[in-house]
Amino acid sequence: MSSESDPFYFSTGHSGKHGHEFLEFEYSHGRLRYANNSNYRNDSLIRKEMFVGPLIVKELKRIVETSEIVKEDDSNWPKPNIVGKQELEVRLGTDHISFHTAKIGSLMDVSESEDPEGLRVFYYLVQDVKCLVFSLISLHFKIKPI
Numbered sequence: 001m002s003s004e005s006d007p008f009y010f011s012t013g014h015s016g017k018h019g020h021e022f023l024e025f026e027y028s029h030g031r032l033r034y035a036n037n038s039n040y041r042n043d044s045l046i047r048k049e050m051f052v053g054p055l056i057v058k059e060l061k062r063i064v065e066t067s068e069i070v071k072e073d074d075s076n077w078p079k080p081n082i083v084g085k086q087e088l089e090v091r092l093g094t095d096h097i098s099f100h101t102a103k104i105g106s107l108m109d110v111s112e113s114e115d116p117e118g119l120r121v122f123y124y125l126v127q128d129v130k131c132l133v134f135s136l137i138s139l140h141f142k143i144k145p146i
Contacts, residue, residue: 009024009025009026009027009089009090009091009092011023011024011025011087011088011089011090012024012086012087012088012089012126012129012130020037021037021038022035022036022037022087023035023036023037023130025060025129025133027052027057027060030051030052030053031049031050031051031052032049032050032051032052032056032057032133032136033047033048033049034046034047034048034049034050034133034137035047048137048140048141050136050137050140050141052136056136059132060129060132060133061092063125063128063129063132064090064092064125064129065092067121067124067125067128068121069088069090069097069099069121069122069125070095070097072099072118072121072122073115073118074099074100074101074118074122076113076114076115076118077099077100077101077102077113077114077115077118077119077122078101078102078109078113078114078119079101079102080100080101080102080103081102083102083103083105084102084103085100085101085102085103086100086101086102086103086104086126087099087100088122088125088126099122101119101122104119104123107120107123110123
């Protein structure tokens with residue numbers, strides 16, 4: 001496992017009828033940066049930044065490493081099309097991976113692909129990382145007292 005001081009970068013996005021939309025997270029030296037570009041209903045770029053402890057970084061890295069996404073190959077995944085494309089880029093220590101596929105609308109799209117196991121790893125990794133980071137952002141920026 002790489003050390004907690006290593007930079008970590010995660011980006012996922014898609015291009016579709018609302019243009020290029022993406023979500024990215026970057027960790028470096030205790031700072032977690034978040035950017036969300038959504039053109040839906042003319043939304044603008046949202047940027048947030050917070051400082052997190054080493055346990056959060058360790059968990060993000062654990063999620064990526066245990067998914068074993070670095071063993072996957074996107075050559076048999078659906079090619080980007082007019083509906084859209086989905087991208088994933090992860091830089092973790094010395095590993096740098098990048099995947100491109102058609103926009104995934106549901107798990108049925110995953111099951112019907114030529115490589116359902118590899119695409120399932122991709123799909124769930126994206127969901128897991130987004131869930132964790134959205135929870136952190138929600139806790140950090142929208143705390144409501146009980």
